Every structure is written in structure tokens, then in C-alpha cells.
Amino acid sequence: MKKILQIGTIGQLGWELLRTCAPLGEVVSLDYPEVDLTDSNGLRELVRSVKPDIIINAAAYTNVDKAESEPELARAINAIGPGVLAEEAEKIDAVMVHYSTDYVFDGAKGSPYVETDQPNPLNVYGLTKLEGEQAVAASGCVNLVLRTSWVYSMRQGGFVTKVLQWAREQEIMRVVDDQISSPTSARMLAEITALILAQGRSDVFGYLREKSGLYHCTGGGSCSRYEWAKAIIDLDPHKGEQRAKSIQPVSSEIFGNTVIRPKLSILNNALIQKRLDIYPSNWINDLGLVASGMLH
Numbered sequence: 001m002k003k004i005l006q007i008g009t010i011g012q013l014g015w016e017l018l019r020t021c022a023p024l025g026e027v028v029s030l031d032y033p034e035v036d037l038t039d040s041n042g043l044r045e046l047v048r049s050v051k052p053d054i055i056i057n058a059a060a061y062t063n064v065d066k067a068e069s070e071p072e073l074a075r076a077i078n079a080i081g082p083g084v085l086a087e088e089a090e091k092i093d094a095v096m097v098h099y100s101t102d103y104v105f106d107g108a109k110g111s112p113y114v115e116t117d118q119p120n121p122l123n124v125y126g127l128t129k130l131e132g133e134q135a136v137a138a139s140g141c142v143n144l145v146l147r148t149s150w151v152y153s154m155r156q157g158g159f160v161t162k163v164l165q166w167a168r169e170q171e172i173m174r175v176v177d178d179q180i181s182s183p184t185s186a187r188m189l190a191e192i193t194a195l196i197l198a199q200g201r202s203d204v205f206g207y208l209r210e211k212s213g214l215y216h217c218t219g220g221g222s223c224s225r226y227e228w229a230k231a232i233i234d235l236d237p238h239k240g241e242q243r244a245k246s247i248q249p250v251s252s253e254i255f256g257n258t259v260i261r262p263k264l265s266i267l268n269n270a271l272i273q274k275r276l277d278i279y280p281s282n283w284i285n286d287l288g289l290v291a292s293g294m295l296h
Contacts, residue, residue, distance in 0.1 A: 017194075
């Protein structure tokens with residue numbers, strides 16, 4: 001049985017990881033304020049005291065808009081902290097698992113991005129997540145960095161629960177149709193993480209040493225946020241509670257957002273399929289699976 005140190009437990013992904021990683025070994029799970037990614041010395045002391053075989057970092061600064069006014073805090077959480085964890089992982093021969101985002105790209109390619117495409121983040125959030133990827137790689141530790149996109153679950157605060165709330169409050173909903181990517185179920189992402197670690201059996205370090213690095217891992221297929229919202233409303237098992245009579249596609253500019261987001265940031269999953277034998281399921285299928293848990 002392995003010892004796993006999981007940083008981040010109350011977010012969408014962290015919550016799911018607690019369930020999927022439990023069968024793999026002893027999980028030491030911590031979230032803020034028990035652990036603070038801005039406290040480098042504290043992180044080093046934590047890793048040295050726990051002595052984990054695997055470190056999973058599911059914590060991040062994810063408020064894209066607010067990051068523009070708090071760049072140093074976003075950098076400390078998304079880049080410096082993960083780098084410290086990776087450095088400590090390298091010292092004790094532990095595996096480091098980390099998550100990144102499609103926002104490291106500018107969306108200008110016009111087709112799905114592969115891992116070797118040149119990143120060009122458009123905002124502070126994307127930049128700090130890219131710096132986190134680079135810090136983990138620079139540490140030299142055996143690592144698994146999963147770039148993903150539009151992560152959702154039924155926990156409060158995500159896009160799915162927001163759409164369901166809007167549908168109960170507004171007769172006419174307006175959702176942007178010029179941002180296109182791949183919705184990714186937090187449960188699927190957590191299950192894939194656990195499956196990859198389980199493939200290493202008793203020697204996960206040796207297994208991943210040969211396959212260490214960056215992989216794209218998102219729900220299969222793609223859609224606009226407008227198409228995603230329509231699917232959420234269609235799958236709502238409590239349609240009788242909806243006030244919404246129509247949903248209208250609009251451009252991002254109509255909301256006056258000052259933070260630029262990539263317009264087409266689909267990630268290509270071919271590498272994780274080829275090297276790790278992992279086949280992420282289609283986004284619409286995953287959304288259907290969680291439909292029975294939708295709020296009412």
C-alpha cells in the first residue's frame with residue numbers, strides 16, 4: 001500500500017480524488033488553511049514529515065478574473081507552490097501528480113492542441129498555470145501533469161450548477177457561443193488519475209519514470225459554452241422547476257469581460273491514449289451520467 005499526500009480536497013477535483021484514490025493506499029489529505037501553497041517552508045516540512053510515495057496537487061488559484069488583480073498570489077499558488085512540492089518529490093523518489101489547463105494556449109491554432117504546441121497564455125491565470133507546469137518539469141521529479149479543460153461536477157460554484165440556477169431564475173438566458181473547448185467531468189478526471197497510478201501496481205515510481213511528463217486529458221469531443229448550457233438544461237431531471245423559456249447565443253464581448261479567454265482551446269487526447277492506454281469518455285456521455293444528481 002502506498003502513502004499518498006493529497007493537497008486540495010474541497011474543490012471539484014479534490015473531492016472526487018478522495019474517493020478514487022482511497023483504494024490505492026493511505027491518503028493524507030489536506031486543504032487550506034491546514035496547508036498553504038504560498039508557504040514554501042511549510043510545504044517542504046509537510047512532505048518531509050509525511051514521506052509520501054505519491055503527491056497529488058489538486059489545489060489551484062482558479063478565479064480567472066480575480067487573478068488579474070492578484071497576480072503574485074496566483075503565481076504563488078499555481079506556480080511556486082507546485083514547484084516546491086515537485087522539488088521535494090524528487091528528493092524522496094515520490095511521484096508528483098499535477099493538473100494544468102487549456103488556458104495555457106491562446107486559441108489561435110484553429111484545431112486541437114497537442115502537447116508539443118507552443119503555449120501562449122492570454123491571461124494571468126493561464127500564465128501562472130504554465131509556470132506551474134514548467135516548475136514541475138524543471139524539478140526533475142517523476143511526474144504526471146494532466147492538462148485539462150472546463151472541469152465540472154455537481155458541487156456548488158461550477159458551470160453546471162450555475163446554469164441550473166440561471167434556468168430557475170431567468171426566462172431568457174444568454175450564454176456565450178464563441179468559446180469552444182471540452183467539458184471534463186471531475187469524476188472522470190479523478191478516476192483516470194487513479195487508474196494511471198494503479199497501472200503501476202507495486203512500482204508506480206518505476207512505471208511512471210518511463211512515461212513521466214505532460215498529457216492532455218479532457219472529455220472527448222467539444223462544444224461551445226452555449227451548446228454545453230443547452231445540454232445541461234436538456235438533461236435536467238427537474239425541468240418543471242425551470243423558468244427559462246429560451247437560451248440565446250451571444251458573443252463574449254456583450255458581457256464586457258476585460259479578461260481575454262481563448263476562443264478555441266480544444267486539447268488532443270491522442271498521447272494519453274497511446275502511451276498510457278487511457279481513453280477519456282465523450283463529454284456528453286459523462287454529463288448524462290451525472291444528470292441524475294442534478295440539483296432540485
